[in-house]
Amino acid sequence: MKMEHSYKFNTEVVHGARFPEDWQGATLPPIVQSASHRHPTAENLSRTFSGKTADHIYMRLTNPTNRALEEKMTALEGGIGSLVVSSGMAAITNACMSLLRSGDEFVSGSSLFMSTYILFNKIFKKYGITVRMVDSTDMDSLKSAINDKTRFIYFETIGNPAMDIPDIKKIADIAHQNGLPLLMDNTLATPYLCRPFESGADVVIHSTTKYLSGHGAAVGGVVIDAGKFDWPENRFPDFEVYKKEKGERAFLDKVWREHHINFGTTQAPLHSYLTLIGIDTLxxxxxxxxxxxxxxxxxxxxxxxxxxxxxxxxxxxxxxxxxxxxxxxxxxxxxxxxxxxxxxxxxxxxxxxxxxxxxxxxxxxxxxxxxxxxxxxxxxxxxxxxxxxxxxxxxxxxxxxxxxxxxxxxxxxxxxxxx
Ligand SMILES: Cc1ncc(COP(=O)(O)O)c(C=O)c1O
CATH class of the missing domain: 3.90.1150.10 (Aspartate Aminotransferase, domain 1)
Structure with missing residues (x-):
């Protein structure tokens, strides 16, 4: 008889997400420091480019060491997939940009990390995007900040440096009642303290530079998808092709295909390796x-x-x-x-x-x-x-x-x- 057993978090950080490759029994993934990957046939490379195989092509697209960190983060947050990128800010920029077009709006908690504040209030503004900032405790302001142009709601689990903690369940309910996804920057809490998907969040973002890596040795970021949001047509007409091709991975594929690849926000595999070592003791x-x-x-x-x-x-x-x-x-x-x-x-x-x-x-x-x-x-x-x-x-x-x-x-x- 097969015994079903799920690990508790302290075990999951060490043993969660056994790596998909065997790597000759290595307990940590090798640092695959190769800009590109050979393919045995022209047919194989063509199949990989068309997304029919998960083989690697070029480091800006994917990398085996980065993929190992992606598997780990998916397991720790309880999502359906992750995308590892070059920094926390790259994760925030990619996730938000893949949802925004000129003329769009989004609502954000006003308690934000400094660069996120600049990105939302100054950089996005240059491209005709409006952020409406609300206090994390003010649900009435949150509701009234939402309109037809709103594309998502964004909060930090613990605001840096305001140290406020929003009620994720309440915010997720408001988001979903309005057909909107909730994005949470979970950097300060880490999945040790909080797994925002369990409270209804749809996308989790981390700067892995902080507690996940834990030793001030590597910069990095990750976007994790719960795979539960269905990207309704009225607010997300640009998701049609991604939904058709990738189903529950529609958002991640959009972030990867449109922004990560073309903005070039690649994580150095050494940083993923160092982050994986850090996570063992998270x-x-x-x-x-x-x-x-x-x-x-x-x-x-x-x-x-x-x-x-x-x-x-x-x-x-x-x-x-x-x-x-x-x-x-x-x-x-x-x-x-x-x-x-x-x-x-x-x-x-x-x-x-x-x-x-x-x-x-x-x-x-x-x-x-x-x-x-x-x-x-x-x-x-x-x-x-x-x-x-x-x-x-x-x-x-x-x-x-x-x-x-x-x-x-x-x-x-x-x-x-x-x-
Ligand atoms: C809450 C939060 N999010 C994102 C970032 C940005 O992370 P990174 O420096 O890895 O780009 C930081 C950095 O301090 C942060 O504190």
Missing amino acids: ALRMERHTANAMMTALYLMQRPEVEWVNYPGLKSHPSHENGLELFGGKGFGGMLTFGLKNQEKCFKFINNLKMIYHLANLGDCKTLVIHPYSSQYISFDETTREKLSITPDMIRLSVGIEDMGDICWDIGQALDSIA
Whole structure:
């Protein structure tokens, strides 16, 4: 008798998605560093070009190492397929562009990563595309922002750096009642905390650069499709050919064929390899990241130099209850923000840190710090910074997996120095 057994998440990250190729029993895929692939016959290459075989042709199109990461991400998010691309921003750009035409609109949560904010509000605008931004808790504004031109709804599972957590189920219901797909950037939560498809999302996007890779060694991105949205004719007439040819993979095929290939957003196979190694320890690292972030938030709350702490794990946080339910009690992620008296104090604090790295990244196993107002958001005007709550007194901390005593020691001695 065949025993049916499905792995739990901690096992799935290690053993999920055995690679389709045998690769002589290797436990990790080889880094297939080849720009192109030989074909035995002209007929075979012709069949591959017409999509009748899944063989590889050219690295800009597909690559075996990248495909192994795609299989893994599909398994971790519970989708029907994935497309690995060169960065998180490439994933966002490709996914959105494949849904948008000039004159279209979409609705987005207003709490967005900096480059996503620029892409939506400045770059897309140049091509006649309008984004309507809504607060993640304001369902009435979300409903009234939808009109005949709307093509999708977009949110981050945990807003970077606002740290708000939207109610994915409610938003997905509103999206579906209006014949729209919901796209979720799940970078900060990772599938360890949240699998947005289970709450009704249709497409999940990640910057794999962060927690998935986990060691600050590789840049990458991925688009994963739940395969459940049926792309209704009235809103998506341009999906007809993809639906006919690819069925439930219509969206992924459109992203791949129209945008990934022609925009050239190829992932370097070395980066997929490094990301796959990182994913093996994702569950362990996320467990420690979330525990350390919670303890760091509590520690910061007790320090007189700290004016405020923004972490959804704190009971007083407006997203606490929603995060508890959505993340099933597994924690609230590894990132937080906090306030000192002013920018001068923030600079002094950062300059006096001894162990914590000062750099522009997050989700590394090392604790990282940045002053967003004077760095990532330096080119933003004051009104926009205010709207996004990027204030001169704010520090962003991506809490790592080091010993908690050492994280507190470093933060503590740097806070002592600003008193
Ligand atoms: C939530 C979120 N999405 C997307 C990105 C972009 O990812 P990448 O730097 O891999 O392009 C980032 C980067 O910080 C991010 O925080």
